[in-house]
Amino acid sequence: MTTLxxxxxxxxxxxxxxxxxxxxxxxxxxxxxxxIGANGAGKSTLLMSIFGQPRISSGEIIYRGEDISQxxxxxxxxxxLAQSPExxxxxxxxxxxxxxxxxxxxxxxxxxxxxxxxxxxxxxRLLERRNQRASTMSGGEQQMLAIARALMSRPKLLLLDEPxxxxxxxxxxxxFQILKDVASTGMTIFLVEQNANHALKxxxxxxxxxxxxxxMAGTGxxxxxxxxxxxxxxxxx
Amino acid sequence: MSQAAGVNFKKSTxxxxxxxxxxxxxxxxxxxxxxxGYQFNFETDRVAWMVAIVAIGRxxxxxxxxTEKGIAMSFRYANSNDGATVLAPGHKSKMVWIIPLVIVIxxxxxxxxxxxxxxxxxxxxxxxxxxxxxxxxxGLAGLLDLGFVGFYAxxxxxxxxxxxxxxxxxxxxxxxxxxxxxxxxxxLGFPVLRMHGDYLAIVTLGFGEIIRLVLTNxxxxxxxPNGISAPLPTLFGLEFKRRSRDGETFHEFFNLPYDSAYKYxxxxxxxxxxVWAVLFIKHRLVKMPIGRAWEALREDEIxxxxxxxNHVLVKLSAFMLGASTGGLAGVFFATYQGFINPSSFTFFExxxxxxxxxxxxxxxxxxxxxxxxxxxxxxxMLREFAEYRVLMFGILMVVMMIWKPRxxxxxxxxGFAPKQGAVx
Numbered sequence: 001m002t003t004l005x006x007x008x009x010x011x012x013x014x015x016x017x018x019x020x021x022x023x024x025x026x027x028x029x030x031x032x033x034x035x036i037g038a039n040g041a042g043k044s045t046l047l048m049s050i051f052g053q054p055r056i057s058s059g060e061i062i063y064r065g066e067d068i069s070q071x072x073x074x075x076x077x078x079x080x081l082a083q084s085p086e087x088x089x090x091x092x093x094x095x096x097x098x099x100x101x102x103x104x105x106x107x108x109x110x111x112x113x114x115x116x117x118x119x120x121x122x123x124x125r126l127l128e129r130r131n132q133r134a135s136t137m138s139g140g141e142q143q144m145l146a147i148a149r150a151l152m153s154r155p156k157l158l159l160l161d162e163p164x165x166x167x168x169x170x171x172x173x174x175x176f177q178i179l180k181d182v183a184s185t186g187m188t189i190f191l192v193e194q195n196a197n198h199a200l201k202x203x204x205x206x207x208x209x210x211x212x213x214x215x216m217a218g219t220g221x222x223x224x225x226x227x228x229x230x231x232x233x234x235x236x237x
Numbered sequence: 238m239s240q241a242a243g244v245n246f247k248k249s250t251x252x253x254x255x256x257x258x259x260x261x262x263x264x265x266x267x268x269x270x271x272x273x274g275y276q277f278n279f280e281t282d283r284v285a286w287m288v289a290i291v292a293i294g295r296x297x298x299x300x301x302x303x304t305e306k307g308i309a310m311s312f313r314y315a316n317s318n319d320g321a322t323v324l325a326p327g328h329k330s331k332m333v334w335i336i337p338l339v340i341v342i343x344x345x346x347x348x349x350x351x352x353x354x355x356x357x358x359x360x361x362x363x364x365x366x367x368x369x370x371x372x373x374x375x376g377l378a379g380l381l382d383l384g385f386v387g388f389y390a391x392x393x394x395x396x397x398x399x400x401x402x403x404x405x406x407x408x409x410x411x412x413x414x415x416x417x418x419x420x421x422x423x424x425l426g427f428p429v430l431r432m433h434g435d436y437l438a439i440v441t442l443g444f445g446e447i448i449r450l451v452l453t454n455x456x457x458x459x460x461x462p463n464g465i466s467a468p469l470p471t472l473f474g475l476e477f478k479r480r481s482r483d484g485e486t487f488h489e490f491f492n493l494p495y496d497s498a499y500k501y502x503x504x505x506x507x508x509x510x511x512v513w514a515v516l517f518i519k520h521r522l523v524k525m526p527i528g529r530a531w532e533a534l535r536e537d538e539i540x541x542x543x544x545x546x547n548h549v550l551v552k553l554s555a556f557m558l559g560a561s562t563g564g565l566a567g568v569f570f571a572t573y574q575g576f577i578n579p580s581s582f583t584f585f586e587x588x589x590x591x592x593x594x595x596x597x598x599x600x601x602x603x604x605x606x607x608x609x610x611x612x613x614x615x616x617x618m619l620r621e622f623a624e625y626r627v628l629m630f631g632i633l634m635v636v637m638m639i640w641k642p643r644x645x646x647x648x649x650x651x652g653f654a655p656k657q658g659a660v661x
Contacts, residue, residue: 053542077545089540091533101526102533106545109526149544 003062004029004157004188005050005081010059010069012042012049012212019045021212022059027157028205032179032189034220036196036233037209043192044086046209047161051076051083063157077106080156087165088146092135096126099134099145103152111154119148122181140171144178157188164195176202196233200224208233249299257292264288343509347502355501357617359573362508363566364609368593369515369602370562375591376600377528378555379535381438384425384445385590388418388560390452390582392567394459397467397577407470411568418564419557421448426556430549433538445587452579464578467571469500470507477503501573508569515562519602522558531555532600596637598644607645 005027012020019042027033037043049056050063051073061069068076082103091099100119104112120127123144129137134145143163150158163179164172176198183189193199200206203220208229216223223229261284269284270277301307347355367389374382395414399405405413425444429437452459459465469477475487477500487503488495522528530551533541541548571577593612597604615633619626637645 048543051543051545072547073542074545074547083543085540085543089537089543091536091540093536094529094532098529102529102544102546105526105530153544 001028001030003027004064005190006060006062007046008060008062010046010049010056010061012045012054012056014045014054019054019212020049020056023209023212023214025207025214025217027188027190029188030186031204032183032191032202034191034193034199034203034206035209036193036199036206036223036229038194038233041209042212043194043209044161045212047083047086047159047190047192050081050159074106077153080154081159082106082150082153082155082157083159084143084146084150084161084163086161088139088142090134090142090145090149092133094134096130096132096134096137096145099149100126100152103149106153112152115152115154119151122151122178123148138171139167140174143167143171143175147175147178147182151182151187155187157190158182160189160191162193162195163191164193164198172198194233196229197224200229244300244303246300249296249303252299253292253296256295257288260288260291340513344506347505352498352501355498355505356573357614359501359505359508359569361610361613362505362512363569363573364590364593364613365512365606366508366515366562366566366569367590368597368605368609369512369519370559370566371590372559372594372597372600372602372605373519373522373531373562374555374559375594376598376605377523377535378531378552380429380552380555381434382441382556382559383438383584383587383591384441384443384448385559385563386582386584386586387425387445387448388421388563389567389570389586389590390448390579391418391421391560392564393467393571393577393581394452394465394567395564396568396571397465398459400468401465406468407568407572411565414568415561415564418567419561421564422556422558422560423553425560426553430552442584442587445582445584449579449582452582459579462578462580464576466576467574469575470503470572472503504569504573511565511569515565516602516606523602527551527554592634596634596644598641598646598648600648601644601646604644604646611645 003026007023007025010020010023011018023042023046025033025035035043035046045054048054050061050068052069052071053073056069059069060067063076063079063081068079068081091102094102097116100116101109101112104115120130125141126144126148129141134142137145147158147160147163150160160179163175167175172195179189179191179202191199191203200220200223206218206220206223207214208216208223216226216229218226224234264284264287268287269280271280346358350358367385370388371382371385374380374385392414395417396407396410399410399413425441429440432440453462455461456463471477472487475485475490477487479495480486486495487493487499493499530541530546531554533544533546534548534551534555538548541551570581574581589612593608594605596612597606597608616626616630619629622629
């Protein structure tokens with residue numbers, strides 16, 4: 001199994017505050033890796049630093065053998081990395097289809113039609129709502145749209161920032177089922193989550209982040225039964 | 238809605254009394270006390286009239302909003318949902334019939350209208366260009382630009398100074414001024430790439446003022462407040478003057494008696510063609526990925542970055558295209574006036590152009606065209622009201638914003654039709 005993306009001793013500062021402290025982790029090709037942690041642990045910072053927002057101050061982000069830590073966001077996006085950002089961030093005034101078309105920006109419109117049909121097969125709800133304004137959809141549908149939009153750039157590695165944020169438990173279940181389906185097509189997924197239970201059950205491997213540091217690493221199953229993780233993130237016993 | 242049957246006149250009366258009292262406080266000192274030499278005159282009947290009008294008006298409005306129709310109306314305003322409506326995929330615009338009609342009428346105007354009407358329409362078209370330019374920056378890309386008049390000034394002074402120093406006429410300066418303004422747009426765009434909203438507004442406001450102050454104070458080059466004359470356009474080298482120093486003039490060539498209206502006719506026809514060209518280009522751009530990128534940037538910048546959108550390119554293209562349209566408008570303004578000075582390019586102009594965009598409906602092309610004519614022709618029609626003109630203007634703006642808070646024309650989007658049989 002080859003490593004697709006790797007963080008090597010990455011430091012990130014916001015002014016005088018250090019948000020990431022010597023973070024090292026890796027994502028292997030074809031797997032679902034997850035990063036769990038509490039609010040403010042630095043999870044989203046880590047994900048955004050891949051796109052240079054903020055820039056890392058030391059260390060390396062290796063993607064397919066190349067250090068991308070100083071590349072521009074559109075370089076990263078056009079080389080097979082796609083992100084569904086925290087809080088979904090769909091374009092509220094645009095229709096569902098226009099949102100999907102926005103996802104093709106890094107690679108151009110050549111496959112737009114074909115990929116859009118693929119997305120509608122994966123997310124039948126979006127097909128029903130394709131001409132609707134995105135802001136008029138429910139939270140779950142908006143999350144589906146955010147994921148579909150990310151997939152429109154034909155990524156090698158899909159980065160997801162808290163897809164369960166603000167969704168009802170039953171919808172969260174649906175979203176994770178969809179992620180499983182996406183992964184079964186061979187997509188590599190790196191999932192950043194607070195919902196540790198769902199994330200660890202889905203993931204092949206997991207990392208636990210506390211105050212900008214990687215505290216623990218292991219397979220999803222290992223972490224799920226780890227007493228420390230259970231205490232901290234899974235609501236005790 | 239059940240109490241809609243009867244109008245509660247007691248409530249209306251109380252509303253009217255409160256409004257009348259407020260009007261008394263407001264108009265009492267302003268209208269009622271007249272300074273005449275070294276003494277005061279008290280004009281009580283004028284105050285009484287105004288208070289009465291306000292009170293009766295308030296009574297009428299209050300009563301109206303208690304009727305069924307009124308309730309329905311206020312309900313509609315409270316629920317004016319934001320954003321755009323999406324049209325059905327197969328939607329055919331009614332504009333298909335209207336556009337050729339407008340072109341025909343537009344081409345006939347110079348031959349039937351009086352010179353005065355023609356000059357007003359030219360001014361209207363110049364503001365259409367300005368509105369279309371700012372609409373790209375503010376309406377589509379969502380970058381609040383309060384210094385748009387700067388590009389207008391660059392276009393106008395480009396023509397005048399290019400003629401004076403380099404001997405370039407209207408036709409060569411038309412593209413050059415557009416390019417100059419676009420370069421200025423890029424120069425303004427670079428430092429403000431990281432700014433949003435209020436901060437951006439302040440920087441752009443400063444930019445507009447800088448341009449005006451440079452034009453005012455660099456007297457050796459721009460002639461400062463004295464202004465500078467601008468050349469008229471030529472028709473294949475034929476000038477529109479009474480007499481020409483070199484070569485023939487238009488009326489001599491065609492054996493016509495001299496008429497100063499010819500030059501306005503010609504300016505109008507050229508401007509009319511340019512406006513249609515800009516309209517067409519803009520119409521296409523909005524449907525291209527770059528247009529969608531502008532709108533995406535307006536809606537959510539963070540999402541754009543996570544999609545890897547090159548926001549430098551997108552923002553600069555919006556600034557540059559908007560600015561070049563403003564530059565074109567400036568060239569036409571200069572040639573139409575024949576003489577320009579910095580006082581034509583004050584902040585008030587920027588505010589007026591912004592009003593056109595907001596009134597027309599952010600991002601709506603048709604709305605901007607209507608609003609531009611509305612805001613330029615209306616002050617001309619209100620000339621009879623003399624000093625109350627600006628007041629009337631203000632009231633109309635307020636009424637418009639209450640009546641149509643999203644602008645005259647709401648932006649609509651056409652849905653995409655999926656290919657037949659591809660997906661059930």
